Amino acid sequence: MTDRYAVIGNPVAHSKSPQIHAAFAQASGQDMSYERLLAPLGEFDAAVDAFARAGGRGLNVTVPFKLDAFAIASAHSARAGAAGAVNTLARRGEGWFGDNTDGAGVVRDLTVNLGVEIAGRDVLVLGAGGATRGILDPLLAQRPRSLVVSNRTPEKAVELARRFAADGPIAAVAADALAGRRFDMVINSTSSSLAAGAEAPWPWPGTVFAPGALAYDLVYADAPTRFMRWATASGAVRAVDGMGMLIEQAAESFLLWRGIRPDTAPVFALLRPGAAR
Ligand code: ATR
Numbered sequence: 001m002t003d004r005y006a007v008i009g010n011p012v013a014h015s016k017s018p019q020i021h022a023a024f025a026q027a028s029g030q031d032m033s034y035e036r037l038l039a040p041l042g043e044f045d046a047a048v049d050a051f052a053r054a055g056g057r058g059l060n061v062t063v064p065f066k067l068d069a070f071a072i073a074s075a076h077s078a079r080a081g082a083a084g085a086v087n088t089l090a091r092r093g094e095g096w097f098g099d100n101t102d103g104a105g106v107v108r109d110l111t112v113n114l115g116v117e118i119a120g121r122d123v124l125v126l127g128a129g130g131a132t133r134g135i136l137d138p139l140l141a142q143r144p145r146s147l148v149v150s151n152r153t154p155e156k157a158v159e160l161a162r163r164f165a166a167d168g169p170i171a172a173v174a175a176d177a178l179a180g181r182r183f184d185m186v187i188n189s190t191s192s193s194l195a196a197g198a199e200a201p202w203p204w205p206g207t208v209f210a211p212g213a214l215a216y217d218l219v220y221a222d223a224p225t226r227f228m229r230w231a232t233a234s235g236a237v238r239a240v241d242g243m244g245m246l247i248e249q250a251a252e253s254f255l256l257w258r259g260i261r262p263d264t265a266p267v268f269a270l271l272r273p274g275a276a277r
Helices: 017-028 044-053 066-072 078-083 102-113 130-141 154-163 226-233 243-258 265-271
Strands: 003-009 032-038 056-061 088-092 095-099 122-126 146-150 170-172 183-188 209-217 238-240
Touching: 003 017, 003 044, 017 032, 017 243, 017 265, 044 056, 044 066, 056 066, 056 243, 066 095, 078 095, 078 102, 078 130, 088 243, 102 130, 102 209, 102 243, 122 130, 130 146, 130 154, 146 154, 154 170, 209 226, 226 238, 243 265
Parallel strands: 003 032, 003 056, 122 146, 122 183, 146 170, 183 209, 209 238
Antiparallel strands: 056 088, 088 095
């Protein structure tokens, strides 16, 4: 019988995950289907239960259900525990195992696809919400020289830095205290590229980019995001969006479900024809 998988979210219509996983399945000869599941707000658990009863083996979880997914899982990976959020559910017996592949996805895109060394570098992460929580441990595991978290609302960054202090050289710095500081890598983990934050004032100084710095937006879009345009105008030599992260986190989920790590380069070429990596 064909194994069933899906991405669950609200909205979910524009998710590229079905295309990505279909390509992985075809390339690796896996007998599986992958669909979109729109869950009404407040009905995540019911939708997941129904999917399990219908033979569902695994789910990718997207906005706004990553905390609900954490709650529904009866066991978690260490990285899901650190993130406090789940983006991948795998059926284990009568329950769900919860994992979080977002951080591994961004680290793999940076280090393998983009060939950027994180070890020994100064890294700045903008934002202190759920997306940031998911990437801090995997970034710290790469042994940066320093990792600064900066948030529009500074207290949330302070809280995160405290929470991850045991895992590496992490500090919270308010936006207006960043003048004079330079970073090799600036990662946008705010939701500022999305509709709600798109017009709000941008709190960070353009001086944060060291010579040769890379700007990385966790969000992907067909045109350069607001963050990418700001980074380029401020001197970043390279500004990339999160398409690579999207594909790599999917590959990591596929590995959890099927025990096979799919080749991601052909999928990047499929979704971004003509783009160099
Ligand atoms: P996510 O799960 O995507 O991280 P979240 O937990 O709601 O979403 O967090 C959103 C993050 O984006 C927060 O750090 C938020 O800053 P505040 O804590 O000050 O609200 C940040 N953010 C959203 N829009 C922003 C904007 N226009 N400028 C700066 N930061 C923004």
